[in-house]
Amino acid sequence: MTAKSSDAVSLTSATKRFGPVRAVDGLTLAIPRGQTVALLGPNGAGKSTTIALLLGLLPPDSGRAALFGLDPEQAVRQGLVGAMPQEGGLIPRVTVRELLAFVAGTYAAPLPLDRVLALARIGDLRDRRVDRLSGGQAQRVRFAMALCGDPDLIVLDEPTAALDVEARREFWDGMRGLASQGKTILFSTHYLDEADEHADRVVVLGHGQVIADGTSAEIKRAVALTTVSVTADGESAWLATLPGVRHMEIRGGRVHLRSGDPDATVMALARAGAVRGLEVVPAGLEDAFVALTTGKESV
Amino acid sequence: MLGYVRLELTRTMRDGGYVIFGIVMPVVMYLVFTNLGLAPGDRHDAAIYTMVSMAAYGALGGAFNNGSGIAEDRAAGWLRQLRLTPLTPAQVVAGKVVTGVVGVVPSIAAVLLAGVLVNHVTLPPQRWLAVVVLLWAGTVPFSLLGLGNGYRLSGQSAAMANIATMLTLAILGGLWVPVENFPSWLRAIAEWTPSNSYAGLSWRIAFGDVPTLRQAVLLSAWLLVFGVYAVYGYRRAGRRA
Numbered sequence: 001m002t003a004k005s006s007d008a009v010s011l012t013s014a015t016k017r018f019g020p021v022r023a024v025d026g027l028t029l030a031i032p033r034g035q036t037v038a039l040l041g042p043n044g045a046g047k048s049t050t051i052a053l054l055l056g057l058l059p060p061d062s063g064r065a066a067l068f069g070l071d072p073e074q075a076v077r078q079g080l081v082g083a084m085p086q087e088g089g090l091i092p093r094v095t096v097r098e099l100l101a102f103v104a105g106t107y108a109a110p111l112p113l114d115r116v117l118a119l120a121r122i123g124d125l126r127d128r129r130v131d132r133l134s135g136g137q138a139q140r141v142r143f144a145m146a147l148c149g150d151p152d153l154i155v156l157d158e159p160t161a162a163l164d165v166e167a168r169r170e171f172w173d174g175m176r177g178l179a180s181q182g183k184t185i186l187f188s189t190h191y192l193d194e195a196d197e198h199a200d201r202v203v204v205l206g207h208g209q210v211i212a213d214g215t216s217a218e219i220k221r222a223v224a225l226t227t228v229s230v231t232a233d234g235e236s237a238w239l240a241t242l243p244g245v246r247h248m249e250i251r252g253g254r255v256h257l258r259s260g261d262p263d264a265t266v267m268a269l270a271r272a273g274a275v276r277g278l279e280v281v282p283a284g285l286e287d288a289f290v291a292l293t294t295g296k297e298s299v
Numbered sequence: 300m301l302g303y304v305r306l307e308l309t310r311t312m313r314d315g316g317y318v319i320f321g322i323v324m325p326v327v328m329y330l331v332f333t334n335l336g337l338a339p340g341d342r343h344d345a346a347i348y349t350m351v352s353m354a355a356y357g358a359l360g361g362a363f364n365n366g367s368g369i370a371e372d373r374a375a376g377w378l379r380q381l382r383l384t385p386l387t388p389a390q391v392v393a394g395k396v397v398t399g400v401v402g403v404v405p406s407i408a409a410v411l412l413a414g415v416l417v418n419h420v421t422l423p424p425q426r427w428l429a430v431v432v433l434l435w436a437g438t439v440p441f442s443l444l445g446l447g448n449g450y451r452l453s454g455q456s457a458a459m460a461n462i463a464t465m466l467t468l469a470i471l472g473g474l475w476v477p478v479e480n481f482p483s484w485l486r487a488i489a490e491w492t493p494s495n496s497y498a499g500l501s502w503r504i505a506f507g508d509v510p511t512l513r514q515a516v517l518l519s520a521w522l523l524v525f526g527v528y529a530v531y532g533y534r535r536a537g538r539r540a
């Protein structure tokens with residue numbers, strides 16, 4: 001994969017070690033402008049470290065990070081980037097309005113404050129002290145800080161972690177609006193349905209490396225976790241040899257076939273007349289994720 | 300950067316610790332000391348002498364408090380958040396130094412006002428001017444020392460180190476009890492402290508004397524030392540992100 005200078009984000013063979021831990025291990029990732037990308041991975045996979053490298057918060061031990069073809073620090077200085085780290089960033093003894101007005105004031109062409117408050121749904125909190133907010137409210141203020149400068153690239157580390165169901169829905173409504181304006185969005189999450197629904201592209205990290213990269217459908221397909229099941233009729237061992245089948249299991253009188261090519265598997269079953277109680281259950285991203293990150297599958 | 304200074308000053312003025320230790324305490328101590336006659340000379344002289352001492356003491360409190368704030372900011376992830384705005388690191392540091400320098404003004408003003416309004420201190424205008432300027436500008440070395448601690452140490456220990464340093468410098472520098480009352484060995488040490496040269500400049504001006512060269516050189520030397528220390532602390536903190 002080569003990184004064009006016009007890519008919003010480009011990491012080239014980036015490595016970051018903390019003592020013996022390789023938090024990011026030779027990671028290469030290019031995100032073209034306008035894409036919404038989800039960064040998935042179990043705890044400790046290196047998501048936050050990857051984000052710190054590409055924002056220029058940490059220097060890579062080796063490799064290179066660039067945003068819009070610029071040094072990350074330069075891109076940040078030019079107001080091209082807004083980011084929300086996984087935690088922290090709020091200070092005591094200021095109101096939400098004072099804090100956001102300050103952050104906006106550091107950018108050359110910020111969004112109007114009212115617009116930011118509306119996007120982050122914190123209009124009613126504007127005069128509250130930042131240190132007297134609930135966890136979810138504080139999270140929305142931190143999100144608002146990332147939006148203040150009207151940046152082209154928005155990087156959010158677990159943006160919905162502290163949000164309730166309603167707030168999460170509102171959050172994604174706002175993000176869709178930003179994506180439709182052509183913003184590039186990179187977010188990490190542990191909620192796989194969010195990646196599935198809201199990202200154009202899913203990047204799965206494990207041990208500091210990219211272990212899968214593609215649309216959510218591609219990843220599910222590649223991991224071959226669609227299950228085709230039929231009611232068992234006598235001798236069934238031959239089913240394991242059908243096209244696409246990678247794994248067979250017989251449970252409670254039913255044969256479960258895990259298939260990498262469910263269409264071919266179903267056609268073969270039909271030709272053999274073994275379609276009693278036929279059921280096709282597509283894999284969720286969650287299944288794919290578990291398979292990938294426990295190392296049973298690779299893409 | 301102006302926005303940053305404004306934000307930080309807003310936070311400082313809402314900081315109960317700053318208001319109590321930087322403004323209220325020095326004024327109260329000033330009024331108590333001058334009415335107990337603990338300072339040398341006649342009443343008016345004592346009111347002048349202690350006014351300078353307590354203004355210097357309050358200014359020290361404000362300057363070091365500002366430094367402790369940096370450690371809190373780092374712990375809260377605020378310094379990282381600032382690195383994600385277009386502000387440059389140099390602007391952030393400069394902003395914090397300016398905040399420290401401006402933040403001592405209320406401390407100094409409160410004690411000088413108490414001197415004028417309560418203890419009826421009168422000085423010729425040019426002496427007032429010189430005292431105010433020297434008390435104010437002389438806080439820069441202490442601001443830098445406080446910032447150095449704030450960058451180098453983590454939240455709680457930075458605050459402790461700054462309070463301890465501030466009290467040591469205040470007491471040893473003769474701000475609470477004049478060094479003339481110290482045993483001679485302690486007095487010898489005291490005369491090398493930055494706080495003694497800092498207040499000394501204004502003590503001499505207030506009584507119509509010219510500050511000694513020694514005081515000016517000593518304070519400048521400390522300014523250099525603390526400046527280097529602050530840069531060192533900042534560099535170290537930067538490496539830890």
Ligand SMILES: Nc1ncnc2c1ncn2[C@@H]1O[C@H](COP(=O)(O)OP(=O)(O)OP(=O)(O)O)[C@@H](O)[C@H]1O
Pocket residue numbers: 018021022023041042043044045046047048049050086
């Ligand atoms: N400052 C640090 N010092 C030492 N080790 C670190 C540091 N930061 C991260 N690590 C280690 O690097 C690895 C990757 O951490 P990272 O925070 O990037 O993971 P993550 O994918 O964001 O995890 P999570 O989902 O829990 O947020 C982990 O093993 C972690 O312990």
Ligand SMILES: [Mg+2]
Pocket residue numbers: 047048049086157
């Ligand atoms: Mg993380």
